[in-house]
Amino acid sequence: MKQRSFQHISIIIPVLNEETHIGSLLQHLKAQSLNFVKEIIVVDGGSSDNTVTVALNHGVSVLHSNKGRAKQMNFGAKHATGEVLYFLHADTFPPRNFDKRIAEAVQNGLEAGCFRMKFDHKSRFLRFFSWFSRINYRICRGGDQSLFITAKLFEEASGFNEEYVIYEDNEFIGRLYKMTVFTILPQHVRTSARKYEKMGLVKLQYHFGIIHLKNFLGAGPEQLYQYYRRNIL
Incomplete structure (x- = not known):
């Protein structure tokens, strides 16, 4: 694959009434990243709790969008300035040095991918299903695994399909599998089993x-x- 020069990352987090998780996530992102994150964009879909206030107190950009995760993520991507987009749910915590892992993948010519996933739960049942996140097949994908993609490919793919109120991540990733080599990074995100x-x-x-x-x-x-x-x- 063709080597690329490094491109900085815009993290995009769609939220709706996530005051319980968003502060911890933003602290985690700053603690576990190196120097490759250009900006963190929280896209609010009309929260009625303190989500927006908490996010602003952590010094990140907050945008306001119509409700719907696909709409919110597209809106965030439209305003992002990084050449790599990293879509993340509010209750999913990336691994240490996640930005470096993404940067290395992009430098090696990969245009899109995700991490493996673990739940924050001791259930063997959930461990069994999360194990399949290491398999590089589209049915094993999901938004809780997070998603990185070059801004160029995101534009070429026309972003998330806003007709999908649910399943928007799976539908989009399914299209990406047809357009590029999708990669699964070996580190794990930790996502809520709430x-x-x-x-x-x-x-x-x-x-x-x-x-x-x-x-x-x-x-x-x-x-x-x-x-x-x-x-x-």
Whole structure:
């Protein structure tokens, strides 16, 4: 692969009522990165709690967007100035020196990728499913693994499909697999199991599996969202 000169990273975090997590995440990002992060952009979708205040107190940029993770991430990308975009959920914590890992991948000619994933939970059930995040196949991908992509490729791919209220990460990454060599970095992000704890581990994983199956069988964004709304929200 063609070697590239280093390009700085814009971190984009879509949020909605994330005052519990956003402060810890922003502290973590500053503590675990080196000198490759150009900016951190928090994109708020209309929080009614103190998310925005907490983010501003940590000295990052806060943008206001229409609600919807795809819309928020596209809006953040539109205003980002780094040549590499790093999309991150508010309850997902990247590994130490994550920015250096991304920079090295981009320098080696890779245009898009993610990290492996672990849950912040001791459940063997969740450890089993998170193990599959190391497999470089599109069905094993998800937004909780985070996503880095060059701004150039993001533009060529037309960004996230805003018709998707859920499954926007999977849909976008599925397109990236057709456009470039997608890479899985060997380090792990640590993501919250809060939704599993709230609903039940097996029950939630079952519903996520059905959503994957429905997408595979051709269900569109509205059908996926209606299933999610009936069974998970």
